[in-house]
Amino acid sequence: xxxxxxxxxxxxxxxxxxxxxxxxxxxxxxxxxxxxxxxxxxxxxxxxxxxxxxxxxxxxxxxxxxxxxxxxxxxxxxxxxxxxxxxxxxxxxxxxxxxxxxxxxxxxxxxxxxxxxxxxxxxxxxxxxxxxxxxxxxxxxxxxxxxxxxxxxxxxxxxxxxxxxxxxxxxxxxxxxxxxxxxxxxxxxxxxxxxxxxxxxxxxxxxxxxxxxxxxxxxxxxxxxxxxxxxxxxxxxxxxxxxxxxxxxxxxxxxxxxxxxxxxxxxxxxxxxxxxxxxxxxxxxxxxxxxxxx
Amino acid sequence: xxxxxxxxxxxxxxxxxxxxxxxxxxxxxxxxxxxxxxxxxxxxxxxxxxxxxxxxxxxxxxxxxxxxxxxxxxxxxxxxxxxxxxxxxxxxxxxxxxxxxxxxxxxxxxxxxxxxxxxxxxxxxxxxxxxxxxxxxxxxxxxxxxxxxxxxxxxxxxxxxxxxxxxxxxxxxxxxxxxxxxxxxxxxxxxxxxxxxxxxxxxxxxxxxxxxxxxxxxxxxxxxxxxxxxxxxxxxxxxxxxxxxxxxxxxxxxxxxxxxxxxxxxxxxxxxxxxxxxxxxxxxxxxxxxxxxxxxxxxxxxxxxxxxxxxxxxxxxxxxxxxxxxxxxxxxxxxxxxxxxxxxxxxxxxxxxxxxxxxxxxxxxxxxxxxxxxxxxxxxxxxxxxxxxxxxxxxxxxxxxxxxxxxxxxxxxxxxxxxxxxxxxxxxxxxxxxxxxxxxxxxxxxxxxxxxxxxxxxxxxxxxxxxxxxxxxxxxxxxxxxxxxxxxxxxxxxxxxxxxxxxxxxxxxxxxxxxxxxxxxxxxxxxxxxxxxxxxxxxxxxxxxxxxxxxxxxxxxxxxxxxxxxxxxxxxxxxxxxxxxxxxxxxxxxxxxxxxxxxxxxxxxxxxxxxxxxxxxxxxxxxxxxxxxxxx
Numbered sequence: 001x002x003x004x005x006x007x008x009x010x011x012x013x014x015x016x017x018x019x020x021x022x023x024x025x026x027x028x029x030x031x032x033x034x035x036x037x038x039x040x041x042x043x044x045x046x047x048x049x050x051x052x053x054x055x056x057x058x059x060x061x062x063x064x065x066x067x068x069x070x071x072x073x074x075x076x077x078x079x080x081x082x083x084x085x086x087x088x089x090x091x092x093x094x095x096x097x098x099x100x101x102x103x104x105x106x107x108x109x110x111x112x113x114x115x116x117x118x119x120x121x122x123x124x125x126x127x128x129x130x131x132x133x134x135x136x137x138x139x140x141x142x143x144x145x146x147x148x149x150x151x152x153x154x155x156x157x158x159x160x161x162x163x164x165x166x167x168x169x170x171x172x173x174x175x176x177x178x179x180x181x182x183x184x185x186x187x188x189x190x191x192x193x194x195x196x197x198x199x200x201x202x203x204x205x206x207x208x209x210x211x212x213x214x215x216x217x218x219x220x221x222x223x224x225x226x227x228x229x230x231x232x233x234x235x236x237x238x239x240x241x242x243x244x245x246x247x248x249x250x251x252x253x254x255x256x257x258x259x260x261x262x263x264x265x266x267x268x269x270x271x272x273x274x275x276x277x278x279x280x281x282x283x284x285x286x287x288x289x290x291x292x293x294x
Numbered sequence: 295x296x297x298x299x300x301x302x303x304x305x306x307x308x309x310x311x312x313x314x315x316x317x318x319x320x321x322x323x324x325x326x327x328x329x330x331x332x333x334x335x336x337x338x339x340x341x342x343x344x345x346x347x348x349x350x351x352x353x354x355x356x357x358x359x360x361x362x363x364x365x366x367x368x369x370x371x372x373x374x375x376x377x378x379x380x381x382x383x384x385x386x387x388x389x390x391x392x393x394x395x396x397x398x399x400x401x402x403x404x405x406x407x408x409x410x411x412x413x414x415x416x417x418x419x420x421x422x423x424x425x426x427x428x429x430x431x432x433x434x435x436x437x438x439x440x441x442x443x444x445x446x447x448x449x450x451x452x453x454x455x456x457x458x459x460x461x462x463x464x465x466x467x468x469x470x471x472x473x474x475x476x477x478x479x480x481x482x483x484x485x486x487x488x489x490x491x492x493x494x495x496x497x498x499x500x501x502x503x504x505x506x507x508x509x510x511x512x513x514x515x516x517x518x519x520x521x522x523x524x525x526x527x528x529x530x531x532x533x534x535x536x537x538x539x540x541x542x543x544x545x546x547x548x549x550x551x552x553x554x555x556x557x558x559x560x561x562x563x564x565x566x567x568x569x570x571x572x573x574x575x576x577x578x579x580x581x582x583x584x585x586x587x588x589x590x591x592x593x594x595x596x597x598x599x600x601x602x603x604x605x606x607x608x609x610x611x612x613x614x615x616x617x618x619x620x621x622x623x624x625x626x627x628x629x630x631x632x633x634x635x636x637x638x639x640x641x642x643x644x645x646x647x648x649x650x651x652x653x654x655x656x657x658x659x660x661x662x663x664x665x666x667x668x669x670x671x672x673x674x675x676x677x678x679x680x681x682x683x684x685x686x687x688x689x690x691x692x693x694x695x696x697x698x699x700x701x702x703x704x705x706x707x708x709x710x711x712x713x714x715x716x717x718x719x720x721x722x723x724x725x726x727x728x729x730x731x732x733x734x735x736x737x738x739x740x741x742x743x744x745x746x747x748x749x750x751x752x753x754x755x756x757x758x759x760x761x762x763x764x765x766x767x768x769x770x771x772x773x774x775x776x777x778x779x780x781x782x783x784x785x786x787x788x789x790x791x792x793x794x795x796x797x798x799x800x801x802x803x804x805x806x807x808x809x810x811x812x813x814x815x816x817x818x819x820x821x822x823x824x825x826x827x828x829x830x831x832x833x834x835x836x837x838x839x840x841x842x843x844x845x846x847x848x849x850x851x852x853x854x855x856x857x858x859x860x861x862x863x864x865x866x867x868x869x870x871x872x873x874x875x876x877x878x879x880x881x882x883x884x885x886x887x888x889x890x891x892x893x894x895x896x897x898x899x900x901x902x903x904x905x906x907x908x909x910x911x912x913x914x915x916x917x918x919x920x921x922x923x924x925x926x
Contacts, residue, residue: 093332101332187333216332224326229334236334237326251336 006110006152011280016142018115018283018293020084020123022179022205048072082178084116084123087170088155089184091129094211095157096230100275101211105183106152107279108209112181115293117142125151128166129159132173160231161188163195170199177203181292185211186259189232193262200266207292208263210256213275217252219245305373312365320358357902364894371887384425385484386443388473389450391415391457392490392513393432394464395792395853399517399601407491407513408459414511414870415454415489419447421870426484429476430454433469433490435462435793435854436832443480461792461834463854464494470505483507485871491515493856508866518547521604522852523576525593525789527611530582534637535614539564539581541593545571546855553595555579559611560589588613593789607789609849610836615781616640617774618655622648622662628756629660629675632770638781639774656777661754671777674750676719684740684750685722693718693733698765703843704730704741704749704772714759719752730769739769741776749773779843787847791854797827797839797846809840 051060051071061072088109094102109125116123117138125148126135136151138144161184170180180199186192186208200206214220219240227236238244256272263270271290273282287293331337397408419428427443428450440453466488473486489511523542530536545551550572557564565581592608599605619633619641626643633641646662657668663678672683679686693715698708708731720736723729729737730749738752760766775782799808799822810818810829813836820829820839831837831850839846862868 096330096332185332187335189333189335219329219331221327221329223324226326226328227334227337228328228330230330230332234334236337238337240337248336255336 006107006149007114011111012114012142012145014280015111015114015283016118018288019119020112020116020121020179020181021291021294022082022084022207046075049075081120081122083174083176084121084179084181085170085174086112086123086125086181086183087132087166088125088127089129089161089182089186090127090133090155090157091159091161092157092231093161093185093187097213097215099157100213101185101216102157104273104275104279105211106155108211108273108282109181109183110149110152111279111283112293113138113148114142114145117145117148126170127155130162130165132166132169162190163188163192164190164198167195167198170204171202178205179207180204181207181209183209183211185216186255187216193258196259196262197266200262200268206263206266206268207290208259208268208270209287209292210259210270210272211275212252212256212272217274218249305369309366309369312369313362316361316365317358320361324354354902357898360894360898360901364891364898367887367891367894371884371891374884375887384423384427386427386429386477386480387422387484388429388431388476388486389415389418389454390431390433390437390469390473390486390488390490391454392434392464392466392488392492393457393460394434394490394493394856395459395461395603396463396491396493396515396601396855397459397513398603398853399515399519401513401515401517401600406459407515408457410513411489411491411511412454412457414513415457415487416451417870418487418489418511419450419454421872422447429473430457431469431473431476432457432460433464433466434460434832435465435468437465437469437472439472439476443476460832461850461853462832463791463793463856464490464492464860465498466492466494466860467498470508474505485509485867487511488862489513492860492862494858494860496857498856499858499860504863506865508863509871510862510866510868511870512862512868517600518549518551519599519601519604520545520547520551520553520571520595521599521601521855522593522595522607522789523604523791523855524852525591525607525609525849527591527609527787529785533584535586536582536584537611539583539591540578541581542576542578543569543571543595544576544855545573546857548573553597556594556596557581557583558592558594559583559585560587564591585611586614603853604855607849607852609787609789609847609851611787612785612847614638617778617781618642618653619658619774620644620653620655621658621660622646622664623658623660624662625660628754629658632756632767633658635767636771636774656774669746671747672749673773673777674748676751676754679719682719682721682750683748684724684727684742686719686752687722687736688720689717690720690733690735690738691717693735693738696731696733696738698731699729702728702730704728704739704769704776706772707768708765708772713763713765715753716758717753721750721752741773747777749776775843783843783845785845785847787849789849789851791852792831792834792850793854794828794830795837795848795850797829799825799827799841801825803841807842809838811838811840812836813838 048061048064049072051073055073059074061074064070064072086109088105090102094105113123113125117140120139120141122139124135124137127133136148138148196206196208222240222242225238225240227238228234260270260272269290269292271286271292273286283293391411393408397406397411399407401407401410422428424447425445427445428441428447429443430440430450430453432438432440440457441450444450470486470488477483477486485507486505487509491513493515521544523544526540527537530538539557541555541557543553543555550570553569553571554566555569556566564583567579569577569579571577588611590608590610592606594606614637616638617640619639621629621633621641621643622645623629623643624646630641630643633639649662649664651664651666651668653668654670656671656673658673658675659677660675661677663681667683674683677683677686679689696713696715699705700708718733718738720733720738721740723737723740724742726743728741728743730739730741732738740750742748755761755766755769805822808820808822808827810820810827812818818829818831818837820827827839829837834851837848837850839848
């Protein structure tokens with residue numbers, strides 16, 4: 001495993017101009033940077049409504065009362081601190097082959113955490129395979145990023161992917177809705193659709209970042225192959241030729257399309273990332289285009 | 295069909311090894327590969343058949359065939375396969391170019407036979423394959439290699455350009471034997487090519503040659519030529535002031551010819567004769583010319599022909615040398631006949647009262663004892679007993695039994711025993727003195743060699759009965775020759791062709807006394823066989839053969855000419871070779887093999903190699919759904 005620093009200083013400086021975005025409105029602590037449709041004690045004017053008994057008199061628009069003889073209450077837009085949770089797939093399928101997916105996923109997650117720290121977001125990361133592993137909550141500015149880097153360096157792949165089990169655990173653990181950034185290869189033999197649908201239905205906003213390496217999408221081998229599943233160690237022997245490669249790639253693309261449609265259907269975002277792309281291009285390209293960051 | 299760089303066994307072994315490696319690598323490449331993948335679901339979705347447990351056939355056999363075929367072609371290119379006989383491999387040729395004097399003849403216009411020979415030699419070298427090696431040998435009477443076996447044909451062409459005719463005739467068999475020996479040393483046989491006219495001596499033409507790999511590039515020489523063969527000059531036996539001149543000329547052509555032989559000495563006409571020379575004949579003309587002076591004698595044949603080198607010859611005549619003699623005598627008439635009879639002696643008679651000791655040449659003192667001895671050579675006739683140059687032991691009256699030392703040059707030819715002498719002095723000799731004549735009491739004629747020669751007579755020859763004997767003038771002649779051998783040495787001059795010179799010797803000649811030197815005094819190697827002396831000179835010049843009092847001067851200024859035409863063996867090839875084109879085309883096959891081999895590997899790579907995988911990936915990328923690409 002690569003023991004060099006995940007992200008260099010130059011790259012981190014570039015990340016400081018980015019912000020993690022979400023589209024849904026969530027109740028949360030005031031002080032965030034994403035506007036919410038919920039009214040509250042914010043600074044920005046939102047609307048007027050009829051005064052009801054018990055309302056705070058400090059919010060009555062007295063000028064309107066003097067002109068119209070009716071009491072209207074001024075409503076302000078709140079900017080809540082919404083919890084941002086990064087679910088990082090650390091199953092063995094992420095380490096299959098040359099392990100580039102796992103390394104790439106760590107860098108991507110660390111980059112997003114740094115973006116959140118700079119904006120004082122409440123951000124946490126939870127590795128998972130068949131269930132959630134011990135995560136790390138962080139916040140309070142960029143100076144807290146060092147411990148996050150150490151956390152990622154110590155992270156090891158392991159376990160079999162079980163999206164449904166992991167999602168159940170998330171739903172029961174995190175009752176407060178928020179933005180869930182799911183970084184995974186979404187390769188679960190039992191399927192990922194059901195788990196992701198649960199997550200979206202529960203009220204979380206999903207930002208699905210699907211990772212793959214070139215061997216996942218276009219296997220370079222031909223001839224007789226003895227294939228071993230990186231997670232289950234199941235072995236299949238088969239003949240693989242160019243026509244089969246075409247069929248394989250087609251099936252893979254269809255799977256990607258399913259994940260993408262599922263993200264859109266739950267009101268979330270999707271970004272497909274090949275590990276062959278430089279991470280800087282992905283963050284400032286694919287993630288910005290998908291409106292995950294801005 | 296053969297390989298240049300490899301033997302058949304080597305080729306088979308290398309190809310077998312390469313094929314085995316290729317097959318092993320191929321099988322390894324196509325063997326079942328164990329791969330750890332992220333998931334199996336897409337592999338199953340690709341609906342591929344499950345592999346059989348044991349392979350029953352080679353997958354992609356055309357790929358293996360292409361690989362093996364390409365390897366074979368590349369190996370053939372490296373081995374340089376040639377189609378044809380083994381004889382077409384790289385060979386070593388010996389190119390003999392004739393450089394005899396005859397090659398300087400003009401065949402047509404301003405072009406000489408040498409020019410034609412050079413052209414033919416160049417054409418031959420240019421016709422050879424580049425890999426063949428050529429040795430250039432220049433052949434006249436000697437075969438001289440101009441280059442080693444050179445694969446750089448430019449060097450051989452430069453050597454051909456630098457080749458010029460020599461002065462001797464062609465010895466073709468020596469040149470062929472030399473070429474045969476050179477090829478035998480290397481072991482790689484090519485051709486022996488002779489380029490020239492082939493004009494050789496009759497002995498050389500008669501020698502058989504059985505060389506099988508001989509090629510003859512004949513230079514045609516249908517040239518009519520008449521030339522001088524030899525000029526011989528010697529002093530007339532009857533008149534030392536006259537020269538007897540013998541000139542021989544030969545018609546080498548096929549038609550009879552009339553020529554005019556003209557002699558000039560110092561530019562002035564010295565004689566002329568008209569000669570009718572039938573085809574192939576040689577004639578001699580004789581001239582007599584009287585002169586004491588030196589000069590260059592030139593013989594010239596007119597009209598000239600295409601080979602002017604033998605139309606004229608010249609030789610330098612030496613002056614008639616004389617010995618100055620001063621005779622101090624109060625009775626000169628006694629001695630005058632001995633000195634006046636010889637034209638090479640200039641005698642001056644003076645009374646003893648006029649004696650001076652500074653005379654040059656030879657001083658004769660007749661019964662006279664000078665106050666101081668002469669500084670030049672001196673002949674004392676009956677010197678007084680006191681202070682004689684050779685001490686006198688006694689005076690003998692009526693001596694008998696005079697004995698001559700015939701072994702010495704001074705006493706050569708003297709056999710008179712009944713000489714009547716009234717009285718004579720007997721000398722006391724010193725070591726080194728020559729006793730020319732002696733009686734029982736001792737020597738009566740003594741010669742003392744040295745820087746200043748002295749000859750003393752104990753009696754006066756003209757006052758005895760010897761006066762009427764042949765021995766007396768002979769004794770004086772021997773004495774004068776002893777005093778001045780250079781003056782009285784008989785000279786024989788001849789102008790003849792360069793090359794080997796044979797000189798006839800008298801019987802009993804001591805080889806140690808022979809000297810053969812050039813004009814500058816450098817010795818010339820010679821051999822003596824019986825009564826013949828042989829020496830060789832490959833370049834024009836003057837060589838002197840000195841044999842005692844006889845000197846032969848050879849002016850080797852005429853070119854040596856062959857008398858007849860050499861006939862090449864019946865099996866010899868003729869004309870320029872045509873094998874270069876065949877070999878050259880075969881040479882190109884390695885390029886074809888290399889291109890085909892490379893092409894085969896390229897096709898295999900395109901069809902079954904990485905390119906196919908790259909193309910598959912590119913196609914898949916294009917097939918990536920547009921919406922998905924946009925989202926990602």
